[in-house]
Structures are given as structure tokens and as C-alpha cells.
Amino acid sequence: MNSKLEKVENNIATLEITVSSEKLNEGIMKAYLKNVKRFNIPGFRKGKAPKSLIEKYYGEGIFYEDAINEVCPDAYESAIEEHKLEPVDTPKIDIVDIESGKGLVFKAEVTVKPEVTLGQYKSIEAQKKEYNVTEEDILQELEALRDKNARIISVSDRPIKLGDTAIIDFKGFAEGEEFEGGSAVNYELNIGSGQFIPGFEEQLVDAKIGDEVEVDVNFPEDYRSENLAGKPAIFKVTIKEIKEKELLPLDDEFAKDVSEFDTLEELKLSIENKKKEEADRRTKHEYEDLVIGKVVENATVEIPDIMVENQIDSMLRDFDFQLRYQGFDLETYLKYMNTTMEEVRGTYKETALNSVKTQLVLEAITNEENIEVGEEEVEEEIEKTAKQYNQEIEKFKSTLKDSNIAHIKESLLIQKTIDFLIENSISK
Numbered sequence: 001m002n003s004k005l006e007k008v009e010n011n012i013a014t015l016e017i018t019v020s021s022e023k024l025n026e027g028i029m030k031a032y033l034k035n036v037k038r039f040n041i042p043g044f045r046k047g048k049a050p051k052s053l054i055e056k057y058y059g060e061g062i063f064y065e066d067a068i069n070e071v072c073p074d075a076y077e078s079a080i081e082e083h084k085l086e087p088v089d090t091p092k093i094d095i096v097d098i099e100s101g102k103g104l105v106f107k108a109e110v111t112v113k114p115e116v117t118l119g120q121y122k123s124i125e126a127q128k129k130e131y132n133v134t135e136e137d138i139l140q141e142l143e144a145l146r147d148k149n150a151r152i153i154s155v156s157d158r159p160i161k162l163g164d165t166a167i168i169d170f171k172g173f174a175e176g177e178e179f180e181g182g183s184a185v186n187y188e189l190n191i192g193s194g195q196f197i198p199g200f201e202e203q204l205v206d207a208k209i210g211d212e213v214e215v216d217v218n219f220p221e222d223y224r225s226e227n228l229a230g231k232p233a234i235f236k237v238t239i240k241e242i243k244e245k246e247l248l249p250l251d252d253e254f255a256k257d258v259s260e261f262d263t264l265e266e267l268k269l270s271i272e273n274k275k276k277e278e279a280d281r282r283t284k285h286e287y288e289d290l291v292i293g294k295v296v297e298n299a300t301v302e303i304p305d306i307m308v309e310n311q312i313d314s315m316l317r318d319f320d321f322q323l324r325y326q327g328f329d330l331e332t333y334l335k336y337m338n339t340t341m342e343e344v345r346g347t348y349k350e351t352a353l354n355s356v357k358t359q360l361v362l363e364a365i366t367n368e369e370n371i372e373v374g375e376e377e378v379e380e381e382i383e384k385t386a387k388q389y390n391q392e393i394e395k396f397k398s399t400l401k402d403s404n405i406a407h408i409k410e411s412l413l414i415q416k417t418i419d420f421l422i423e424n425s426i427s428k
Helices: 021-038 051-058 060-082 135-148 252-258 264-298 305-325 330-336 341-368 375-388 393-398 402-423
Strands: 002-009 012-019 092-099 103-111 151-155 165-174 177-190 212-218 232-246
Touching: 002 060, 012 021, 012 060, 021 051, 021 060, 021 103, 051 060, 060 092, 060 103, 135 252, 135 264, 177 232, 252 264, 264 341, 264 402, 305 330, 305 341, 330 341, 341 402, 375 393, 375 402
Parallel strands: none
Antiparallel strands: 002 012, 012 103, 092 103, 151 232, 165 177, 165 232, 212 232
16 A cells, blocks of 8 residues: 555645555455355356356446445555544545556545644733632531521411412413413422512412412513413412421531531531632632633634534533433423524534634644653553542453543643643733
8 A cells, every 4th residue: 555645735635545456356355255145146056156257247346345445444544644644534535546456546535633833822921810718608508508408397377488389280371271381280389499480489479378369471582482482471370388498507416417527617617628629729720711711812723614513513412411311302402492403503613613722722732842641640540530439440440441541641631731831821
């Protein structure tokens, strides 16, 4: 096999690749062995006809298509390696010439990773914003714990107030007709949660058990059901039960009940330390984002559309995974939001473009500064990950594929490059 790089223009590389007659003939023989059982040749049992006779009967090129599929991938990969190209898409193959005994010539056109022209990436100035933990932050966390661990009790001696949970029956009417999906029995509604149409929950405040309330609302213009969007509606609501949260007092007993600590002061100190760690991480990540953002802005790179589209594909796969974790999927989401895949992809485009450019710029800096990750660092990260998953290290290693290890190494490289940029930045 030999190859020639004809040109690289607008991130499109064109290769002319020649496969020897010996390699082509090997491919033709593999194609023959793969397909021989399909041929019926007079005078031979099915699957027993010799290759030469099948070629004479059906034409010399009968096995060419499968032979091309056999030999082209390896020849293409060898050419990519020889010319040190980094494809970002599958190649477009065009057969130039093929003949048994003479070989195969084909052209491969493929989009390759673009070159990055780095701007200033050292001594980048950025504002580092510090976040302080206040007594109010700690009290808010304690109140959230109280709310989470509150007892729910029924009340009958007062009307509904904000924060209550009301058990209701309701029926919805638009233009005098009851509409589909607008009714329920024994529905639990948290008053003030914003769970229902704007204005619905507020109109139940001050209602008592047994009351029948008519709630007048207008559906939002962007409501998911086109038949109801922007229209007025009336809900006939019956109040069946009122529940409220009974909060526990903030004392040592509360601390014992909701945590591993014996006193309220120990619990507060734990919350303070956790909040400080969160504040430090926020400061670190925001500063990193500012520095990286300026470095990326200073660089120049022409990004192929396919790289952006591939990034959008990846982001949508992640989004679909999150939806499935919640019991939905992307198709259901599109119907619910009354949108199309094309529109959703459009909303991801700018983020995807910035993500691809950031990745390319960080890779270019990694190469420029000869930043490397040693095997010991990879081993340490694997051991750290195993501990996070509470698995034995050797057992965890046995589950890792080469692609997993490559991903770990790539992640470490990116982080080391980011660390390099931060170490060489100027905080204000």
C-alpha cells in the first residue's frame, strides 16, 4: 500500500491511496469465501463453484464491492497514520481504478482536526471572586433540614394558608366545556409551589375544608396544549383536607435526629465547613472559567461544522440519559415542549461551538508546553476512582477497557493544562 496526500484545504484532507494487486486479490478471495454459498452455477452444487467460474459467469467485478470493504479500511488507516492526520469524521471514499491483478486506487476525502493559532495564554489577568460563608447561610441550611424532616399533620381548625398541602378534587372548564386532562380526585397540591397555572394556588388561600371554590385563570400563551394556550378557564375545586408541616425545634435533639452529631453546635460547625468547601470550589471554578475563556478568546481556529454537530449529538445523548433517569425520553420531551429536534439542536449550537473551541485550544497548549501524564498518575487516578465506588482496586481495573483508560489520561491532561494556565495567570 502507498498513499499520497494531495491537499489539505478548509480542514478537508484528500488522499490518493493505492492498494497492491496482492492485497486486492486477498480481499477478493475473502469476498468469494464469504459469498460463495449464495451462487448457483450449473454443474456444481450450491456453494461449491470455483471463484474463476463465478467471475466468468457473473462478470469479473462480482466480488469487487465486498473486496473493497475488506481492504479499504486498513489501507485508509495506514494512510492516516503515515501522514499524521487526525480525522474528525468518517471519510468519503471514491474508487478511481480497480482491476484484478493490477490493484486498487481510491481517493479518501475526510475532515481533519483544524490547526489552532494560539494567542496570549500566559499572564492572563482575571478577577478572583471570593465567597464568604455567613451565619445566615448556615441558618438557611438548618431551616432546609427542618423542612426536610418536618412532620406532616392534618389541620381542621383553620383555612388554607401559603405553605400548606391541600387535598383537592377539581374539574377544569374552557369555553363552558370540560377539557381532557383537567380533572383529578384527591390531588395533593402544595400551596405556593407554583406547580399549577399562575393564580390557581393563590385563589385557594383562606378556603376551608368542605368549601367549593371556583378558580378563574388564564392559560399561558406558551402552554404545552395548543387547544388551551392563552385561553381563560374555570376550575371547580373542592377542599377535602388541609395539611401543614410541623417543624422540629432547633436543639441538640434535632441534631441527633438528623445527623451523626450529638449537639447543635457540632452540626452547625459541620455545615459551616461544608459551605466553606463549596465556596472555595465555586471560587476556583469561576476563576478557571474566566482564565480559560480569555485564553480561548485570544486563540484563532476555524472549526469544521461536523465537529460542532458531533458535540451537539454528545450533549443530546447526555440530555436524553438524564430524561430517561427521570422516566422520560427525548421524543417525549419534544412533544411536551411542542418543539422539534432541529430547534433543540439550534439552542445547543453556541454552547457546542464554544466547547469544541475550548477543547482544541487546551489541546494545542498541552502540545505547545509538552505537558504529559505519566503512568503513575493514571494509576493513582484509577485507584482514587475505585475508592470512590467502594471497589477493590484490582477488580475495578479488570473492568476498564482501553478506551476508559484513554479517557482517564485525557481528563488528567486537560486538568494539568488548566492548572498550568492558572499557575501562570494573574489574579486581581
